């Protein structure tokens with residue numbers, strides 16, 4: 211079954227300028243270790259403990275490790291109202307025709323790093339809401355985002371996808387030469 215639907219290209223934000231303003235900053239979260247959303251290295255909100263256990267055992271059996279353990283699993287997270295203007299989230303909601311928001315963030319993966327296969331832990335209030343992502347940096351060889359068995363590569367800047375379900379397996383890898391950024395919304 212198709213993991214997500216392309217709902218068009220959002221061009222009401224200058225994505226190039228948006229991405230460069232984030233890359234100049236210290237991220238609010240360095241996942242999966244510290245910052246907003248983590249307490250003593252543990253996820254603060256766990257609404258689906260079985261999915262978290264499945265994620266962790268997948269990492270364990272595959273051999274994925276955090277940077278603090280000598281591995282390459284690491285991604286940065288930037289938030290509206292902290293790292294970027296809230297109006298970007300509002301413009302995205304207008305584009306999608308959505309009124310309720312649980313969370314909005316930008317994920318960034320540096321070359322050589324990855325966000326291994328996982329199921330997100332969203333707040334209970336996001337159950338039943340849509341999950342979306344937007345490709346915000348120019349496509350580059352080696353930048354890969356995957357949801358289940360679908361590969362999202364070479365996507366035009368501003369392309370918005372609506373997921374089939376917010377709680378499905380996905381992963382991002384940066385085998386390229388520049389940072390890979392995605393805007394996420396649930």
Ligand SMILES: O=C(O)CCC(=O)C(=O)O
Nearest residue numbers: 317325355381382383392
């Ligand atoms: O940026 C990516 O490729 C994946 C990020 C992600 O899955 C997340 O932030 O939950």
Ligand SMILES: [Fe+2]
Nearest residue numbers: 328329330380
């Ligand atoms: Fe995720």
